[in-house]
Amino acid sequence: MEGRVWNFSAGPSTLPLPVLEEVQRDLLNYGGTGMSVLEMSHRSKTYGGIIGDAEATLRRVLDVPSNYSILFMQGGGTGEFAAAYLNLFASRAVREKQRRLGRPLACDYLVTGSWSKLGKQEVERLGGRVNVAADGAASGYAGIPPAAEWTLGAPDETAFVYYCENETIHGVEVPPSAVVDAVDPSVPVICDMSSNMLSRPVDVGRFGAIVAGAQKNMGPAGVTVVIVRKDLLERDEGDADVTRALPSVLDWSYYDRAGSMPHTPPTFSIYVCGLVFRWAEQQGIRELARRRAARARLVYDEIDAHPAFFRGRVDPACRSEMNLVFNLPTPELEATFLAEAAERRMVQLKGHRSLGGIRVSLYNAMPLEGAEAFAAFMRDFYARHGPQEKD
Amino acid sequence: MEGRVWNFSAGPSTLPLPVLEEVQRDLLNYGGTGMSVLEMSHRSKTYGGIIGDAEATLRRVLDVPSNYSILFMQGGGTGEFAAAYLNLFASRAVREKQRRLGRPLACDYLVTGSWSKLGKQEVERLGGRVNVAADGAASGYAGIPPAAEWTLGAPDETAFVYYCENETIHGVEVPPSAVVDAVDPSVPVICDMSSNMLSRPVDVGRFGAIVAGAQKNMGPAGVTVVIVRKDLLERDEGDADVTRALPSVLDWSYYDRAGSMPHTPPTFSIYVCGLVFRWAEQQGIRELARRRAARARLVYDEIDAHPAFFRGRVDPACRSEMNLVFNLPTPELEATFLAEAAERRMVQLKGHRSLGGIRVSLYNAMPLEGAEAFAAFMRDFYARHGPQEKD
Numbered sequence: 001m002e003g004r005v006w007n008f009s010a011g012p013s014t015l016p017l018p019v020l021e022e023v024q025r026d027l028l029n030y031g032g033t034g035m036s037v038l039e040m041s042h043r044s045k046t047y048g049g050i051i052g053d054a055e056a057t058l059r060r061v062l063d064v065p066s067n068y069s070i071l072f073m074q075g076g077g078t079g080e081f082a083a084a085y086l087n088l089f090a091s092r093a094v095r096e097k098q099r100r101l102g103r104p105l106a107c108d109y110l111v112t113g114s115w116s117k118l119g120k121q122e123v124e125r126l127g128g129r130v131n132v133a134a135d136g137a138a139s140g141y142a143g144i145p146p147a148a149e150w151t152l153g154a155p156d157e158t159a160f161v162y163y164c165e166n167e168t169i170h171g172v173e174v175p176p177s178a179v180v181d182a183v184d185p186s187v188p189v190i191c192d193m194s195s196n197m198l199s200r201p202v203d204v205g206r207f208g209a210i211v212a213g214a215q216k217n218m219g220p221a222g223v224t225v226v227i228v229r230k231d232l233l234e235r236d237e238g239d240a241d242v243t244r245a246l247p248s249v250l251d252w253s254y255y256d257r258a259g260s261m262p263h264t265p266p267t268f269s270i271y272v273c274g275l276v277f278r279w280a281e282q283q284g285i286r287e288l289a290r291r292r293a294a295r296a297r298l299v300y301d302e303i304d305a306h307p308a309f310f311r312g313r314v315d316p317a318c319r320s321e322m323n324l325v326f327n328l329p330t331p332e333l334e335a336t337f338l339a340e341a342a343e344r345r346m347v348q349l350k351g352h353r354s355l356g357g358i359r360v361s362l363y364n365a366m367p368l369e370g371a372e373a374f375a376a377f378m379r380d381f382y383a384r385h386g387p388q389e390k391d
Numbered sequence: 392m393e394g395r396v397w398n399f400s401a402g403p404s405t406l407p408l409p410v411l412e413e414v415q416r417d418l419l420n421y422g423g424t425g426m427s428v429l430e431m432s433h434r435s436k437t438y439g440g441i442i443g444d445a446e447a448t449l450r451r452v453l454d455v456p457s458n459y460s461i462l463f464m465q466g467g468g469t470g471e472f473a474a475a476y477l478n479l480f481a482s483r484a485v486r487e488k489q490r491r492l493g494r495p496l497a498c499d500y501l502v503t504g505s506w507s508k509l510g511k512q513e514v515e516r517l518g519g520r521v522n523v524a525a526d527g528a529a530s531g532y533a534g535i536p537p538a539a540e541w542t543l544g545a546p547d548e549t550a551f552v553y554y555c556e557n558e559t560i561h562g563v564e565v566p567p568s569a570v571v572d573a574v575d576p577s578v579p580v581i582c583d584m585s586s587n588m589l590s591r592p593v594d595v596g597r598f599g600a601i602v603a604g605a606q607k608n609m610g611p612a613g614v615t616v617v618i619v620r621k622d623l624l625e626r627d628e629g630d631a632d633v634t635r636a637l638p639s640v641l642d643w644s645y646y647d648r649a650g651s652m653p654h655t656p657p658t659f660s661i662y663v664c665g666l667v668f669r670w671a672e673q674q675g676i677r678e679l680a681r682r683r684a685a686r687a688r689l690v691y692d693e694i695d696a697h698p699a700f701f702r703g704r705v706d707p708a709c710r711s712e713m714n715l716v717f718n719l720p721t722p723e724l725e726a727t728f729l730a731e732a733a734e735r736r737m738v739q740l741k742g743h744r745s746l747g748g749i750r751v752s753l754y755n756a757m758p759l760e761g762a763e764a765f766a767a768f769m770r771d772f773y774a775r776h777g778p779q780e781k782d
Contacts, residue, residue: 003420003423003425004419004420004425004426005424005425005426007425007426007430009430009431009432009435010432011432011655012429012430012431012432012433012655012658013430013432014426014430015427015429015430017419020418020419020427020429020430021419023418023429024415024418024419027411027414027415027418028395028408028411028412028415029394029395032394033396034394034395034396034398034736034738035395035396035398035405035738036406036411038403038406038411038414038611038663039398039400039403039404039405039406039411040400040403041400041401041402041403041404041739042403042612044400044739074465074466074467074470074613074657075465075466075470075640076465076640076654076655077654078639078640078653078654079465079466079638079640081638081639081640082638082639082640083638086638122638122639125631125634125635125639126635126636126638127631127635213655215655215658220429220657220658220659221433221655221656221657221658221659222465222613222614222656222657222658222659222660223613240516240518243516244516244517244518245517245636247470247472247473247474247477247513247517247638247641248469248472248473248513248516249466249467249469249470249472249473249641250638250640262469263467263468263469264402264403264467264604264606264612265612265613266465266611266612266613266657266660267403267606267611267612267613268611268612268613268659268660269613269657269659269660272429345425347425347426348432348435
């Protein structure tokens with residue numbers, strides 16, 4: 001559409017244009033109800049249909065097994081850092097295991113970048129016992145230590161294993177089944193998929209829970225999706241201690257029992273997510289995975305063609321296909337790169353303040369043409385600013 | 392606008408039409424940025440302006456003193472039930488008072504309906520010591536016990552006093568300064584204003600904190616506004632116990648230090664709130680208060696004209712001007728009333744399932760014409776279905 005930019009933001013991020021057009025069309029009067037979804041009671045029949053369809057569509061797209069609940073919550077990844085820990089330690093399974101052990105179970109964390117580190121710190125803040133099973137800090141989070149080096153705890157001493165599958169700041173992505181392959185099946189794996197959810201198939205049945213903020217591939221900021229195995233929601237009722245540390249607003253079971261509406265949900269944001277889920281279903285999850293690889297390939301090919309100029313920082317074995325980060329030889333060249341990109345209507349390319357450089361985020365809704373335009377710009381920029389070999 | 396209904400929902404609820412029209416106009420391309428606010432990075436300069444303006448406008452409209460912070464959070468009233476308790480008990484002021492007392496301070500709750508009751512129960516769940524200083528249960532929450540009967544704790548034994556100023560289910564509203572007038576100024580008063588915030592002036596400086604979900608008078612669901620006195624954010628640093636029970640996502644201080652953006656905020660919902668705040672400023676808070684009284688008067692006049700037919704359940708001294716509840720002589724008549732209202736494009740009038748009957752919610756964005764239409768319908772309904780005195 002005329003006047004739109006290529007928006008490479010790491011999130012919130014570009015949404016499918018047909019979704020935005022539908023939102024715009026229905027903004028004053030949704031489906032003949034005479035009101036906007038922004039104004040609609042969450043207890044109305046129409047809204048019940050909207051949230052029900054959103055849940056059912058996501059379930060189909062990701063092929064979520066029937067023994068998993070899908071919850072729509074609030075608070076993003078930050079909320080789930082705490083919720084994952086507090087809910088697991090309220091579950092019957094973890095409490096029984098802890099009773100057998102006779103002392104606190106540990107929480108295993110794979111620290112692969114800023115977000116998994118924040119997740120670990122939240123558990124420490126709340127008094128949990130953390131075992132860092134792997135830490136990419138030595139490489140500046142430019143790679144992930146191989147599974148053979150992970151120091152996972154013994155299964156009967158471990159409450160869960162937690163990792164973040166895609167690190168938006170460091171541009172590192174864990175291969176699809178690397179973690180569930182390495183962990184004893186008796187230990188629930190909790191995965192933060194905030195930034196790569198819905199971009200490729202996932203074998204949900206191998207996870208204890210998947211948590212994700214919506215604002216990358218799924219919709220607007222303000223919705224958190226939780227997919228959790230139902231047995232982990234089971235509790236010993238009648239024991240006040242079970243939920244003494246767990247505020248209701250973070251309680252997965254509370255949301256599960258009330259169809260994600262124990263109180264007013266973020267109605268409009270869930271509606272937009274539902275439209276994105278439908279769009280994703282129309283594309284197909286395998287096609288979305290094919291496209292994400294194709295988009296990323298275009299940019300990594302330019303990086304690999306001139307590695308001394310486009311300085312990719314991440315081990316190719318765990319390069320993210322969502323957030324691609326690189327530096328140029330000097331900060332001045334980086335500033336010129338960003339300025340020239342903006343002139344071409346390519347925006348939100350500045351790297352995270354902790355790393356500098358360039359970050360190009362290529363989520364589901366970024367058309368291949370956007371990645372092509374960016375790769376062409378990289379070539380052009382190299383031709384004009386790269387080493388003048390022929391001079 | 393053609394095709395729109397009169398939407399009397401208790402929340403989410405009707406929004407000002409000019410706000411919706413502006414949202415619709417800018418949905419694909421906000422202010423020439425080439426992207427929707429739905430897609431905009433919260434770290435962009437444009438979004439910094441949007442959230443900064445929202446905060447500044449709300450500060451002007453409610454005349455919020457400079458020693459108060461305004462925070463935009465998530466999780467609604469339910470989140471703040473826990474947050475209020477956990478933040479106060481993390482504050483230096485409360486911890487010092489508790490140290491002096493040598494045992495846990497109590498939390499005083501005024502229970503005036505379902506929402507304050509849920510707030511109280513959340514603190515009990517989290518292990519807090521609650522003192523119910525007043526309880527409207529004996530009257531079925533049709534009235535509020537007079538302040539002279541409240542059993543507030545001694546100031547040096549009380550962490551805070553909590554109340555909900557408007558009960559959407561029971562239709563009870565606490566007069567503006569009734570609570571702050573009754574409480575010792577050394578004890579912070581925490582008020583849940585989810586359903587009457589921004590509908591009348593409030594003397595913010597007399598409160599410890601005001602918390603409110605946005606989805607009544609302020610905007611879409613998914614944003615929680617917290618206005619808190621800055622000294623209550625002060626903590627004893629270096630003491631891990633201070634925040635051991637307080638997840639980051641509920642930590643007022645964490646949001647305060649980061650301008651409400653320690654992580655991705657609900658960007659679009661805050662944007663819409665900002666437009667509503669600007670609309671409210673254009674009307675003026677005193678004018679909004681005048682209008683809310685005028686709207687409610689129209690309906691209560693019909694109730695008072697035929698009290699045996701329109702059976703208002705609430706003590707006139709604490710009738711809500713936001714949510715007006717009444718019953719008709721029979722469930723059959725109530726069903727007919729709702730059906731006939733719907734034919735006149737007046738919707739969302741069914742009372743809460745716990746009370747039945749009729750509930751008409753008249754928030755800021757409901758034009759006087761909407762209340763007039765409803766009152767006219769009540770008269771007409773009475774003429775046709777009321778007692779046939781002349782027969």
